Amino acid sequence: MTEVFVVGTDMIRFGRFPHRTVANLGGEAALLALDDAGLTIKDMQALYCGNNILANRMVGQQVLREIGQTGIPVVNCANACATGATAFREGWMAIKSGVYDLVLCVGVEQMGKGLLGSGEVETGISPEGILGSMTTPSVFAHVGMEHSRRYGTTFEQFAKVSVKNHHHSSFNPKAMYQVETPLEEVMNAEMISYPNTKLMCSVNVDGSAAAVLASEKMAKKLGLMSRAVRVRASALTSDPFTDRNLTTPDFNAVTRLAAGVAYEMAGLGPDDIDLVELHDCFATAEIVHYENLGLCADGEGGRMIDSGETALGGRIPVNVSGGLLSKGHPLGATGIANIYELTTHLRGEAGQRQVEGARIGMSHVVGLGTACAVHVLEKA
């Protein structure tokens, strides 16, 4: 099995683009990523497209109509919030299979309006049987309150996650927001579902991101190794239905399972990771995922945020892009935007938000339903 390398990646600045099409948004990221690799769509042997809301609308083919209909295989993938990561992983698998040497992965989403994206566009996440009668904010409120009950985690600690991630995104020109949110502002914002205020919920935006993947042979042949990033592990899991906390879908178990698979595949442990982009769909989620990903011991999540270890400059910076809380969370784009962020740091091209000396990064996304994807990238 060949090793697989990211040889080009980029994303558009996340925002609200109600007057553009999903194909146009996806096409822009695709062209940016191809430019980054110094390649064109004619060089690509397959396209993996991640889009959740319009998953049944041939979005990948629509993207090709924007940038060049070369006849290549197009696979449209959907996996809720793990949609982009799933498309990326299928591209990785396509290179690993030896069937292709160069594939393009595009993630794109045009969300509806409103906090939950449940406005004009159908979000496509069915509550029946997945959440029971719970909405997403209430699920992640439960997740936080359960953590509080067990470990005494405070409202202020959860709020600090949002302060940190908004601070990070003030250095990220591709984030939706580049504005600091002081702790008081976060804590006093409109309460959505305790303990998450409005500023502790991910930003509902439109966006797109793309990555070009190459086999080792092709990356070398094209002279792209100097800025290439190795995919050292790729894990995807669904709900294992174990250790179930019956009041909420089990985001913990699905993440722990994926993290375990990824660490084993990479032959690495949490101490080897230099930066993490994890699924902070709500501030409470970030705290529990510190533990689920093994970045600290169980119950230590609150301490982690207090200590500043996960802030830029800390021991293990988390969500230096601004995360879902401030960069934004367009479902299909998120997983590939994480790849862009990690790659940018591993290349040493992240400017003001650069994690110095970063050699290994981890991306984590988790979708309702349930799907969790963890990727480990390494400087080539």
Next chain:
Amino acid sequence: MTEVFVVGTDMIRFGRFPHRTVANLGGEAALLALDDAGLTIKDMQALYCGNNILANRMVGQQVLREIGQTGIPVVNCANACATGATAFREGWMAIKSGVYDLVLCVGVEQMGKGLLGSGEVETGISPEGILGSMTTPSVFAHVGMEHSRRYGTTFEQFAKVSVKNHHHSSFNPKAMYQVETPLEEVMNAEMISYPNTKLMCSVNVDGSAAAVLASEKMAKKLGLMSRAVRVRASALTSDPFTDRNLTTPDFNAVTRLAAGVAYEMAGLGPDDIDLVELHDCFATAEIVHYENLGLCADGEGGRMIDSGETALGGRIPVNVSGGLLSKGHPLGATGIANIYELTTHLRGEAGQRQVEGARIGMSHVVGLGTACAVHVLEKA
């Protein structure tokens, strides 16, 4: 790269099941295919699910909730009428990659009501930019009329396709219909869009099909080689935008491209194929696809149906399952139902409709938007 084998496959009898869930339909086919392999869901390392209409609803995970939540990766694929074939192909790629040795592919669709499936459930095929103002029946009416204009193909010749496929399905207990339709009945049925009458349009049904794929090593280890079928080629294409007939989407070019890739990958030519399941979404389509798949020379399609060469017992039997015209066409299930049909013949287990001595079979599906998948299977 390992070779990949179908070691278990089955489908439900296609029909209308408005009171069942899509997960329940998919789960039934999955269990049948697992039974056929003598395996259980606990043996599976990944699930590839093809469902078009509810592609954004985590249908694969819903299927697992029906049959066992083991935590395995689930990928939901959509590609219009090529949805099931795409899920199967991603499963094939997953084995080829060496990442997995046993994967389950499930295709399932619960269609809406009415001839076009445009009733209660949104079909998810967007007409904008794909068909212009044309409906599917009008596209395939054009396809037939263009063939008539060039080659003199007659209404009666197109109608004979439906007579043949209905005859075939009278031997297929899993087809929606097991009833002969005499030529007169086909020709005198309600006209939908000339030259296709109602009996020359595919049957809008619910259905599911599944296949278990294994690496060579695993198939041998499990002692499953005696009934195994080798995937000798897997091709997927999108619209290459060449030789465009501007009045219709180019189903010809996308199919010719896929067939070329598949023949090359298999190292075979049309003369080596013993039976074909091709995309007879309308009777006119079958005639043009004879030529697109190289089963006869251009312009010979009408002669092919007149001569009986593509009927059971003929030189190259086509759609012995009954095809989309009589077995039915639940989008996400169709591609994998083709795999089931071919496998059943290659195993010599097709009963009254058995193509005697069949060693190599071809499956072809083509979806609006555009996606074409061609698979070549071979007796192991």
